[in-house]
Amino acid sequence: MTIKVLIVDDSALIRKLLTELINKQPDMQAIGAAPDPIVAREMIKALNPDVLTLDVEMPKMDGLSFLEKLMRLRPMPVLMVSTLTAAGSEVTLRALELGAVDFVAKPKMDIVNGLQSYSEEIAEKIRAVASAKIRRLPSAGTASATASAATNLGLLGSTEKIIAVGSSTGGTEAVKEFLAQLPPDCPGILVTQHMPEAFTKSFAERLDRLCPRLTVHEASGGERVLPGHVFIAPGHSHLVLKRSGANYVTELSQSAPVSRHRPSVDVLFQSVAKVAGVNAIGVILTGMGKDGAAGMLEMKQAGAYNYAQDEESCVVFGMPRVAIEMGGVDEVVPLKSLGERIVARLLGTRKLGMRV
DSSP, X not given: OOEEEEEEOSOHHHHHHHHHHHHTSTTEEEEEEESSHHHHHHHHHHHOOSEEEEESSXXXXXXXXXXXXXXXXXXXXEEEEEESSHHHHHHHHHHHHHTOOEEEEEOSSOHHHHHHHTHHHHHHHHHHHHHSOOOOOOOHXXXXXXHHHHGGGOOOOOSSOEEEEEEOTTHHHHHHHHHHTSOTTSOEEEEEXXXXXXXXXXXXXXXXXXXXXXXEEEOOSSOBOOTTEEEEOOTTSEEEEEEETTEEEEEEEOOOOBTTXXXXXXXXXXXXXXXXXXXEEEEEOSBSSOTTHHHHHHHHHTTOEEEEEOTTTOSSBXXXXXXXXXXXXXXXXXXXXXXXXXXXXXXXXXXXXOOO
């Protein structure tokens, strides 16, 4: 089936380039291009697109305001087109919170060659967005109540335990919801989320604000991994777990991309398998592709206990599905229950003196 795409962007050049890139794909068609949300609203009614690409800064109505109205009145798959700037990253993260499925970064210079150089990535994102589940986000009160309940389950602090998390499409909100469920004394957490370099610092800062029971950092390398602390892989490097004496520490690597990703979930999970073994818990969340599946299997073979987000709660059930098929997953759990299940396991195994 052909994916019908409507492009909404105030730049005539961007509209032209995206139209050409999309129409070169055998399974998709650009059915229209609107210069602003007012025109787009009428084109959506007339053309019934499968996917909307949406710019942020536009005349008459900004992209966020339009997105919020759209997701309330006519929810549909949206791919944001964002600038590679700190301000652009903040707005894009807000767009994902409002219901956009994913984003593609618009280059600041040499737009023609910049967009053409990753045309295949844009096409893959459109395919993923087209197949994504569109749903209303839970209220802020829901996440807060879950986190509050988790703090009453007991002290978990341990410098031996470690939690490793991997995610991609739909993952920014899934990671936020997962972290909000955890108590302040949970084991140290390492997260690899597929995201460009200009966005990961803003992502970490946003999580730090929205998950006040935990301290969230963009990893810079050499940090000691302590209970209650979360380290996000920067967009330019793989995040690796190392040991320094009795301590876990972070390390950054700019080795070649794995599964076309840097940071790669496989690289993180493989390092955790090697360094933490039976003391590790692996978590694989929503995302397209297969990054993390092989690394999660290595974690399980090293004695770790692994969780995958279930299909119903995933925006894109790609990475978890492949990890399950490869045999690296011990439990498949809805996102809303994931933190509670991990806390219960940590408490139970601590009492029994068993592996996590």
